[in-house]
Amino acid sequence: MSLRIVVCVKYVPDATGDRHFAEDLTVDRDDVDGLLSELDEYAVEQALQIADEADDAEITVLTVGPEDAKDALRKALSMGADKAVHVEDDDLHGTDALGTSLVLAKAIEHVGYDLVISGMASTDGGMGVVPAMVAERLGVPQVTLLSEVAVADGKVTGRRDGDAASEQLEASLPAVVSVTDQSGEARYPSFKGIMAAKKKPVESLDLSDLGLEADEVGLDGAWTKVDEATERPARTAGTIVKDEGEGGKQLAEFLAGQKFI
């Protein structure tokens, strides 16, 4: 039996660019280039490794996002995923975490799955909540924030490095997994991979395909509302001294002046 893996990938504004909010207080996506959230590359990588270990596996990458989000899917396909699903609908603009998890869960069920793999957090919203929400909605175990993951005999096992302890976890499939950036460097797409990706199928779905109504998602359906977004004044550069042999002492003087010593 083939192992069906769905990898959730998000298309995000480049964090090294100058990110802004648009007039409706959603992320201004025209402002900055978008890309596959770097933390989701780790999810794709682990999916590829798990698929390699399995007798037979199929990896579907899934994104919920605007037209350009196809770029994120292409990147994942060129890394080696087999096919892609793009949930794209004008009514999705402004969807919050609850809504995103709803759409993802419906799309995952539509695709069919044994294992869902996500990143630890997006690099824009950075909430780190979507995988747990998807698990709750699908009614399957969450095996999240793993720095090591393996699948065998219908079970997923992994290591979760928390603040207080490092835990070894185990759950039966189907399950939702999320992986951290400690799980292993993601591979670069090869030239062959990039060429092959062009021929791989990308299925587009809209809300009606998933049996969802417009008012369940988007800004109107959002369960949270941003009332204000204020750009912080850039920190004004403070005192900078060049060490001429007394740098440590001068710094101590500053710290004492601020009552830290």
Next chain:
Amino acid sequence: MAEVLVYVDHVDGAVRKPTLELLTLARRIGEPVAVHLGAGADAAAPVLAEYGAVKVLTADAPEFADYLVVPKVDALAAAYKAVSPAAVLVPSSAEGKEIAARLAVRIGSGIITDAVDLEAGDEGPVATQSVFAASYSTKSRVTTGTPVITVKPNSAAPEAAPAAGTVEQLAVSFGELSTGTKVVSRTPRESTGRPELTEAAIVVSGGRGVNGAENFPLIEALADSLGAAVGASRAAVDAGWYPHTNQVGQTGKAVSPQLYIAAGISGAIQHRAGMQTSKTIVAINKDAEAPIFELVDYGVVGDLFEVVPQLTDEVKSRKG
């Protein structure tokens, strides 16, 4: 007055500071009711009462330790049913956010994560978030259901405000999903005796410039002279010089101390995302062009191997 559920983060009944901050913030929007799960409620209850908990709901069961996240969601959902609160506050730890996430889905409520401030508003609690590597500050509300809000450490100074703190047993029935993810084994982290990174008033971090695990004691010595926690950049962590649990930044810990000292760290956006809300920022870097200097209140352009030990000696002698 409306009740506000506060999820208690503790180690065997030793309540962690972020929870005291939550109790303090909760009082701005209602009467805090603390939810204490697992062992140690007897030790925790008086502390929770001292910081304003009118009630402490407790439950202990092996499920909380033996299975991941979901049993705690079952318990928090039971508390939610018992109280019908105006809001649910959870500390913004990795686990806290996951508990909050599932609870929000279950009770049909919007969620806001990583709030750095909280106030009462006409239409419910208003949360301030610091986003896009702290380049923006937003104010948001939950518009559907009971606001579920996770709050970052160091968002408020804990203020005592003694309340009744009546302890009540919470009846929890665990759902089928609660035993879905088994914790097969747990290796506790060794304590360093230093303050928790996310809770510390002062953090001293080292980066690639520290140039080797064997040099990190230099950073530790400075930290110890100031009673600070030790942080590291991802470059230092990836090189294996310091444990990942000490990483500061987007994929590490977000810290917001009174004082942040960065030694041998360039100040990449992902690092800044985790420290830019620090009150006072100090950097030591030999490259005058390093982006970290754009943020600093005080910067020393120099070799950390010269500056850091001199600073440590000076701090020690001033402290006597």
